[in-house]
Every structure is written in structure tokens, then in C-alpha cells.
Amino acid sequence: MRHAVRTPPRPRLQAGGAALAIVTLVALLALTASGWWLFAGDRGEPEIDVAVLKPMPAPIALPEEELVTDDGETFGPADFKGKWTLLYFGYTLCPDICPVELGALRRVGQLLDEQHPGLAERTQRIFISVDPERDTPKRIRDFTGYFDPAIVGATGSEAALEAFAAPLGVGWSKRSNHYRDDSDRKETGDDYLVDHTTAILLVDPAARLRAVFPTPHGPQPMVDAFHRYQQAVEDTQP
């Protein structure tokens, strides 16, 4: 805005300061409305609705744990390098919420393709199962494939999963007696639910947790916030 103020006054605008102030104000409002100035500032602090995307106080490097993809390949922080990642933890037998979240990830991918194809190419979506006891890589692939084959599935040993997720603030716990009653214990001995963190994590191309998307996961607000945040971060920290 100072730039506009410093523009040499044109002789005919003798009405002077007031007119210039109005022009400046209009320009300010226009730029504000466009959202452009939000990430053009020198503070590197994007103004983003934290109800949609909440930045971490400081980036957290993904722990060096070895996980496994749904193709059976080893998988770890190196696989996050060079791409933005939307990361969700859940399990395939999750009957109500996980399908909604995977559906949101599916739609986010579609919207990114349509609206920000450049960013879409540099973005991956990963689903990590926290239920390795039941979720084989094939089960995970069948699950993610139903929603969007481009979503990468992964899991790991219980110890590796916990060591990977805990520093990121992601947790879960099994509730083994929920579905079960004694009469069908044998039949449904593995029939348990997993309470788990609902947030979708945003990991930067340096494999660091940068922000989280709390629920509810509205795909369009997520895409808007992600695009704005990514631009702000890469503008100030190339």
C-alpha cells in the first residue's frame, strides 16, 4: 500500500490527499477481497481459517519409522519428500466415519485436479491403517481403491505405527468388547472397533508435519486453505 501512496501525484488530482486515500482504500479492499495480499506479506504468516487448516506451532519431522505400502513396499519419511501430502489414519473396517473421510480425500483430489493442476501433481494422498492385525496390504488396497485408486495405502507393525504417529499427535485405541457379547465371542473374536484421531494431516515436501485439517472435512474449503497455505509457505521459504 505504501507503494501506491508513493506514486507521484498527478497534477490534475488536485483534490489531493482525500482522492488518493480513496483510491488507496479501494485498492486495498480489492486486494483484500482477492486474498492476494494474504501471502504477499513479508511475515510468511498466511491468513487462513484455522477452523479449516490449523498450522502447527512449529514443523514436526516425520519419525524415521519403516512402514509398508499396500503394494508391500517399504515406506517411510523419504516417500514424503518432494510432495505435499494429505495424510489420514484409520482402518478399513471403520463403518461410518472413515468412508466419509476417504470420500473427502477423493473429492479433494478431484478439486485439486480441476482447480490447481500444478499443485495436484505435487500432492499425494495417503491412508495409513492403524489396524495391522486385520488390515493386510491387500485389504487396504481394496479399501482405498474403492474410493480413489490414486490414494496410497500403508500400514506397519503396531510398534512402528505408534512410534510414527505419536509425535504427530495421532492416537488410537481398540475397544474390543463393543460389538461382542459372550454368545458369539468365538464367531466374532476379532470384531472390535478402533477409536482414532479424526484430523487429516498436511505434510510438507520436506517430510514435516505443518498443519492439520480438523473435522468437518469440507473438500472445497480444504482445497482453498491448502492452496493458500502452500503458496504462502513456498513463497517465503522456497
Added chain:
Amino acid sequence: MISLRRSTTRITALVALALAMLAPAAHAEISVEDPWVAEAPPTAMALAGFMTIENSDDVDRKLVGAEAPGFDRIELHRSVEVDGVHQMKREDAILVPANGSATLAPGGYHVMLIGLQEPKRAGDRIPLTLIFDDGEEMTVTVPVRKREFMQ
């Protein structure tokens, strides 16, 4: 007198007819709107069913259970989020308040159809019997639908 007796008979018949017509209305106090079961990935072992249950009666009613062929059992559940953690709670009953309604929708109350014996696809129909606290049972034909974001 004969004509009077005849008309009495006629009135009796009319009253009986009227009562017969009223009888189904007595069961219409509970109605189910837009029931559907969400299509799930092929890995699914349980399906979630949703609907709005309306109660035009002056007394509260409760949905206390449900049955459907092709599933091991059906439970009433509620998804809740506590401090950023998603949980699913089993409920003994879902209240359908007097002159009100109960909403079963994704992320909240739902009927959980557990242990499906064969995969269900969008377009399939499931006869779902809802059981209420007064013993009334109501069978509704529930279509399997893709969730909105899968359409």
C-alpha cells in the same frame, strides 16, 4: 320398526367400516422417510443405515432394535467425536420424541448392519424391520445407495 332396525344395522355397518378404515391410521403415527444404506468398500463387514423417523403421536417412542435377513445382527450406534478422536457408541435405544423426529445420518445415529453375508451394491434393496419400545414392528424396504461423494 323394521325400517328403524334396518337403519340401525346400516349405521352399525358404517361405524364398523369407519373403524376399519381408522385402524391402519393408528399405526401411521410412526413413519420412516428416506431410508438408505450406504454402499461400502468390498472390504466392509458392516453397513450403516440412515433415515428420518417421524412420530406424529403425543407420546415419545423409542427405536430399540432392527432385523434384516443376510446380516448376523443389527445394532443401534452413534458416531461421536471427543477431543478430536472419533468413537462409535452402541445405543440401547434411539428416542423418537412425541410430535417430533429422530434423524439417523452419517456421523451421528445410525443403524449398524453387522456381519453382511454377501456384498451389497448400490441398487440392492434390504428389507429392514424396525422394532419399537411398544412392540410395534415396521418393515421398510431400504435401498443401498452410494454415498453422496461417490456419485
